[in-house]
Amino acid sequence: MNLSKNLTLEEVTKSSTAEKLKIRNDNMTEEVLANLKALAEAIFQAARDKLGPIRISSGYRSPELNKAVGGSQTSQHSKGEALDLQGISVSNKELFMFIKDHLDFDQLIWEFGTNTNPEWVHVSYRRSGKNRKQVLISVKENGKTGYKNWPA
Numbered sequence: 001m002n003l004s005k006n007l008t009l010e011e012v013t014k015s016s017t018a019e020k021l022k023i024r025n026d027n028m029t030e031e032v033l034a035n036l037k038a039l040a041e042a043i044f045q046a047a048r049d050k051l052g053p054i055r056i057s058s059g060y061r062s063p064e065l066n067k068a069v070g071g072s073q074t075s076q077h078s079k080g081e082a083l084d085l086q087g088i089s090v091s092n093k094e095l096f097m098f099i100k101d102h103l104d105f106d107q108l109i110w111e112f113g114t115n116t117n118p119e120w121v122h123v124s125y126r127r128s129g130k131n132r133k134q135v136l137i138s139v140k141e142n143g144k145t146g147y148k149n150w151p152a
């Protein structure tokens with residue numbers, strides 16, 4: 001099943017952790033599925049059309065999977081509102097900048113990596129249209145993940 005022209009539901013639910021721990025990750029509600037479709041159109045497909053193929057390193061996480069990967073309890077990944085992306089023919093930074101400058105999003109996070117390139121890009125989108133356009137950078141301090149406004 002396709003969420004948008006170039007994104008399948010399978011790509012968004014695939015998780016090596018879920019496979020390893022035998023956690024089901026494809027049993028979302030209709031509401032979550034509708035969120036995923038809106039996210040796929042507004043963010044993934046818009047970026048894909050301009051930047052070429054994009055890897056999904058994490059998409060939907062069932063509440064059980066989210067717990068297993070140590071995700072935040074309020075993670076938008078569990079609502080079908082967030083994707084972790086990596087550029088294939090462009091750098092993660094180019095992907096980050098494109099989303100920041102051209103798309104409507106709720107939260108955009110430069111995830112770890114270096115000053116010149118994030119390890120991955122977290123982006124969320126709310127189907128309601130109430131998108132905050134919050135741009136953050138993640139930082140590890142004393143082993144804990146924190147967030148600062150971008151640019152730090």
Ligand SMILES: [Zn+2]
Nearest residue numbers: 082083084122
């Ligand atoms: Zn994420």
